[in-house]
Amino acid sequence: MKTxxxxxxxxxxxxxxxxxxxxxxxxxxxxxxKLSFLWMGAGYFRRKQYIKSLIITLFEIAVLVFTFxxxxxxxxKFGTLGTVKQESVFNPITMQKEFNNYDNSFQxxxxxxxxxxxxxxxxxxxxxxxxxxxxxxxxxxxxxxPEKFKDYMNxxxxxxxxxxxxxxxxxxxxxxxxxxxxxxxxxxxxNYDQKHMPPTELFTWVGFNNxxxxxxxxxxxxxxxxxxxxxxxxxxxxxVFATFTTYIGGILxxxxxxxxxxxxxxxxxxxxxxxxxxxxFVSLLLVKNFFADGGIxxxxxxxxxxxxxxxxxxxxxxxxxxxxxxxxxxxxxVILINIWVGVPYQMxxxxxxxxxLPNDQIESARMDxxxxxxxxxxxxxxxxxxxxxxALVTDFVRNINNFNxxxxxxxxxxxxxxxxxxxxxxxxxxLLVTWxxxxxxxxxxxxxxxxxxxxxxxxxxxxxxxxxxRLTSGDKEGAYx
Amino acid sequence: xxxxxxxxxxxxxxxxxxxxxxxxxxxxxxTSFSKYxxxxxxxxxxxxxxxxxxxxxxxxxxxxxxxxxxxxxxFVIACATCVVSTAFVLMVAYxxxxxxFKMRKTLMNIGITLNLxxxxxxxxxxxxxxxxxxxxxxxxxxxxxxxATSGLGYLIAKGFMDTVPESLREAAYLxxxxxxxxxxxxxxxxxxxxxxxxxISSFLVPWMDFVFATLMLNSGISSNWTVAIGLNNMxxxxxxxxxxxxxxxxxxxxxxxxxxxFLIMQKFYVEGITGGAVKG
Numbered sequence: 001m002k003t004x005x006x007x008x009x010x011x012x013x014x015x016x017x018x019x020x021x022x023x024x025x026x027x028x029x030x031x032x033x034k035l036s037f038l039w040m041g042a043g044y045f046r047r048k049q050y051i052k053s054l055i056i057t058l059f060e061i062a063v064l065v066f067t068f069x070x071x072x073x074x075x076x077k078f079g080t081l082g083t084v085k086q087e088s089v090f091n092p093i094t095m096q097k098e099f100n101n102y103d104n105s106f107q108x109x110x111x112x113x114x115x116x117x118x119x120x121x122x123x124x125x126x127x128x129x130x131x132x133x134x135x136x137x138x139x140x141x142x143x144x145x146p147e148k149f150k151d152y153m154n155x156x157x158x159x160x161x162x163x164x165x166x167x168x169x170x171x172x173x174x175x176x177x178x179x180x181x182x183x184x185x186x187x188x189x190x191n192y193d194q195k196h197m198p199p200t201e202l203f204t205w206v207g208f209n210n211x212x213x214x215x216x217x218x219x220x221x222x223x224x225x226x227x228x229x230x231x232x233x234x235x236x237x238x239x240v241f242a243t244f245t246t247y248i249g250g251i252l253x254x255x256x257x258x259x260x261x262x263x264x265x266x267x268x269x270x271x272x273x274x275x276x277x278x279x280x281f282v283s284l285l286l287v288k289n290f291f292a293d294g295g296i297x298x299x300x301x302x303x304x305x306x307x308x309x310x311x312x313x314x315x316x317x318x319x320x321x322x323x324x325x326x327x328x329x330x331x332x333x334v335i336l337i338n339i340w341v342g343v344p345y346q347m348x349x350x351x352x353x354x355x356x357l358p359n360d361q362i363e364s365a366r367m368d369x370x371x372x373x374x375x376x377x378x379x380x381x382x383x384x385x386x387x388x389x390x391a392l393v394t395d396f397v398r399n400i401n402n403f404n405x406x407x408x409x410x411x412x413x414x415x416x417x418x419x420x421x422x423x424x425x426x427x428x429x430x431l432l433v434t435w436x437x438x439x440x441x442x443x444x445x446x447x448x449x450x451x452x453x454x455x456x457x458x459x460x461x462x463x464x465x466x467x468x469x470r471l472t473s474g475d476k477e478g479a480y481x
Numbered sequence: 482x483x484x485x486x487x488x489x490x491x492x493x494x495x496x497x498x499x500x501x502x503x504x505x506x507x508x509x510x511x512t513s514f515s516k517y518x519x520x521x522x523x524x525x526x527x528x529x530x531x532x533x534x535x536x537x538x539x540x541x542x543x544x545x546x547x548x549x550x551x552x553x554x555x556f557v558i559a560c561a562t563c564v565v566s567t568a569f570v571l572m573v574a575y576x577x578x579x580x581x582f583k584m585r586k587t588l589m590n591i592g593i594t595l596n597l598x599x600x601x602x603x604x605x606x607x608x609x610x611x612x613x614x615x616x617x618x619x620x621x622x623x624x625x626x627x628x629a630t631s632g633l634g635y636l637i638a639k640g641f642m643d644t645v646p647e648s649l650r651e652a653a654y655l656x657x658x659x660x661x662x663x664x665x666x667x668x669x670x671x672x673x674x675x676x677x678x679x680x681i682s683s684f685l686v687p688w689m690d691f692v693f694a695t696l697m698l699n700s701g702i703s704s705n706w707t708v709a710i711g712l713n714n715m716x717x718x719x720x721x722x723x724x725x726x727x728x729x730x731x732x733x734x735x736x737x738x739x740x741x742x743f744l745i746m747q748k749f750y751v752e753g754i755t756g757g758a759v760k761g
Contacts (some may be wrong), residue, residue: 226492296525300525436601
């Protein structure tokens, strides 16, 4: 807690000192510093830094043009997200039906957001620019020669090289992750769904309604609360099982292969790795058909009489085993198939870790008469846990978001008979992410999808924070150095 | 070395596990050589063997299967993605590993936070952004999606660069080398394993991705698709009985190059990680 308050007071201090510098610049700046409030290149122009002056002026003009040609179309409507629906109107001049000048709520939302971000960047540049102009004035008064443009540019290959390196990646991440994410977080507070699809119907802000609906509110007809609890429980159960089965399986398999007495280690490893080298959409779609209701496994099971036996003891009441089409069976099957997919990955990682085992410790333990199980339990396992502990957390989060396995195995073939779940487009086998995907792709229920996305984020963030704190706290850090 | 009973047991157990793991793969290969077009549900191995699926897939394109164009599309997208992604990953890794600047920690924390959001959430908004740029149903749009965000996957490369001894870089600075020079002439040549790893792993993304590809290339013109969309479409309930064995043949055809790349990548991955441990 203390560090958090410290951090905040630090930020506060730096803002205050920045502001006081700013005030100083306003009060003591000369005419050109003051002029740079309007014309950002003024100070540079006065100090004969013409290229810089030109660049910053062009930047200012670009932002102004952006504001008055682009942003002005969208930002004023941000409060309502548009009011004019798309309609076709008869135009007496062209004698044809034409669309009116309509609004599109999502465009308004998205492009307003882009405008806000552009303005925020502009504001930062603007304030820093004024301060820099004042600095230039001080330098001149102290008789310091202004920096040459060439030297300035050279800095971007030297002390400011990180800016050169990071500019494009950060731009890409902003455009394709940050802006879309913020836009979808906004959508969680609107009523954007199938009944409100722009441009023929518009959507608008509804506050926390969607969250209330997901957590059980929203009237008797809404089953989202029920579906959410069911899906959430299965998501967590799945994540726990999927993470630990593959993790332990991977370590066991790796130590089995790594054993001194095993011949042809490379061959064994390669055999297992081949299964994950086949793209998942091929291998999983194949496995799905392998275990289909009329698939080969069912034929074999029927031939050996397994199906009759299962029917006799009441496990199934169909003429096939519903491996991936009924709850219970499907839940177990996806976890088993995930072991098939995940163990080779974990084995690869564990192999890397096991190669660096503290050999002296094992040797001395063996001299003291420890058997191989004791060594595994007391030396290998703690060491591996220490090294791969953080990765375990990432794996857990990745499994909460594990889209491929569930989607490829059950999409289009699994239908739920639970009416309450079906009403909110969920299935027993759905994880929160696959539910989210069905809601967006098949039902255009963007508002609930966005809320679920936020919930997934909160769960992942909490898991990460709690576990990381556990793992990094205490005096374990230097244990294996 | 004397052969013990437990050794035989151990090898038998390994062989048993390997068998379980390989059954679906064997089935894939076997079915791809079947003469029958639909899914064979009565026997594990096909009743009649033939090369007809491969022949049809490669030389007799119809409205459903356009395997040669899918392969070409995916290959072009993969090459472009791999160049941009590798550059981005190396740039971010160097900046966060070898340079000390004010926003470093903040940026890295933002990166971790962004990874906690489910990727499918932002999908819709990404679609609208690309639509506004008129890049949907366009391979350039797909390349942008795959490569623009690749900078976030810098952590492994950063971990490797962390192990490049600081003294090497310091010596170069003393000789008057600029930061850019150190990047290009010292750190990059030393990061070979991790560069190979990054190149291959980013090359594989378009071959494996299915979600973003279906979302972006939704025009229904099958010659525009990538391999993943096309093969998945063959398993549509209406088409399954006509194309299942061709799907298997397609699966085998793309799995061969991908497996080879994957095996190479995995070697460099282990080298990248353990090599670092030796140096550090």
